[in-house]
Amino acid sequence: MQLSDLIIRTELKPGDLGYITYRHGALYSNECQYGIEFESYVAQGLHEFFSQYDAGKDRVWLAEYEGRIAGSLILMHRPGNAAQLRCFLIEPEFRGIGLGRKLMDLFMDFYREKGYTSCYLWTTHEQEPAIALYKRYGFQLTEEKPSTAFGKALTxxxxxLVS
Structure with a gap:
């Protein structure tokens, strides 16, 4: 499989919000042992994204392979001309083909096109491959806090984004 085998769309369809929530819950439970609290957190974030959606400020990227979602990424507008990166997920069988970089390129292009002046994201210390990717795009660690919000102890x- 190659990156060129995937289609990337930017419009939500019925079922997408639930599917993104489901895949985050199932994948992070399997790979990181996160509890249902994490799935609820993702669902709340997606509800917030959809309820405040503004096509001129917000964007979702869904990578599909043969009609199945292989990856997701969201840019959500925030006060003060800021953007938040959310719901970044690459299905395991689609890792290593450049999909993460492709989604981040699209994210950064939209971020610049819309003239945002700052951008941030929240993750956990366990997401080392994603963190390495974020750092390559200019993101720097600015805050850490111990947490049990996802059903286990983590940071x-x-x-x-530092430009």
Whole structure:
């Protein structure tokens, strides 16, 4: 499989929000032992994204392979001309083909096109491959806090884009 075998769309369809929530819950439970609290957190974030959606400020990227979602990424507008990166997920069988870089390129292009002046994301210390990717795009660690919000002890981390 190659990156060129995937289609990337930017419009939500019925079922997408539930599917993104489901895959985050199932994947992070399997790979990181996160509890249902994490799935609820993702669902709340997606509800917030959809309820405040503004096509001129917000964007979702869904990578599909043969009609199946292989990856997701969201840019959500925030006060003060800021953007938040959310719901970044690459299905395991689609890792290593450049999909993460492709989604991040699209994210950064939209971020610049819309003239945002700052960008941040929250993740956990366990997401080392994603963190390495974020750092390549100019994100730097700005805050850390111990947490049990996802059903286990971990460190939540905030990364801000430093240009």
């Amino acid at each position: 939540e981390q905030r990364y801000d």
